[in-house]
Amino acid sequence: MDLLRRFALGEIDAFETLVRQFQGDIYAWIVRIVRDPSMAEDLTVETLWRIYRARRQFRPDGNFAAWARRIATNLAVDHLRRRRPEQSLLAEPAAAPQSDHLVQRETREKIQQAFRRLPAKLQVAAILALVEEQPYDEIADALGTSVGAVKLRVFRAVRILRKQLNHLGIKPGVERT
């Protein structure tokens, strides 16, 4: 019997194999959205837990990776909704920004704050499409929507962000002195 069928029947060994096989991908997807390694680990465990609990709903002939990614995205969106806007989006940057000279620290923080005020679904679409440059069809699949809807969300995110930055007196692309 194949692995996914055994998992759907509740075999713990099959689940362990799937966890070891997919935990890295799930974590990588979540950390791109929440940008906090520690929170991303917690959300990955929660995603795996929900996957296990929902095993009976999984069709063994389906795409496990896509299903897992959708559960992970829903959890990440919920996390962004719960997070207070003043909480840092960047707990510990993995690497020092290489282009500090382009955008001043103060400007970066204001852009982050403006970004955090966007609705969670717009944040997810914008960060995955614009910052992480993930393919639109993968983002759409993870969000359970169409490519057109993702493009619309990115468009709305950019428009709102531009308005907020204008309000704050920030012109993207222009270095402040």
Next chain:
Amino acid sequence: MTEHDDREIREALKQSFPPVNTELRRDLWPTMLRKLDAHPARVPWYDWVLVGLSASVFMFFPQLILVFAYHL
């Protein structure tokens, strides 16, 4: 909104959100296993409803126990 505007916002976002390390630092299976142990499988509510219904039926119609046993 022009394509140039989009590019500017994209660049501003990229500079504001430095790359994150997407490598998982540890194996999460031990944590998962602890979570599984702490939350043993529960009987779903509809199974309890079924048990309750069956018990009620057998209480009012005890002769059905024989029919039920025959079909087991």
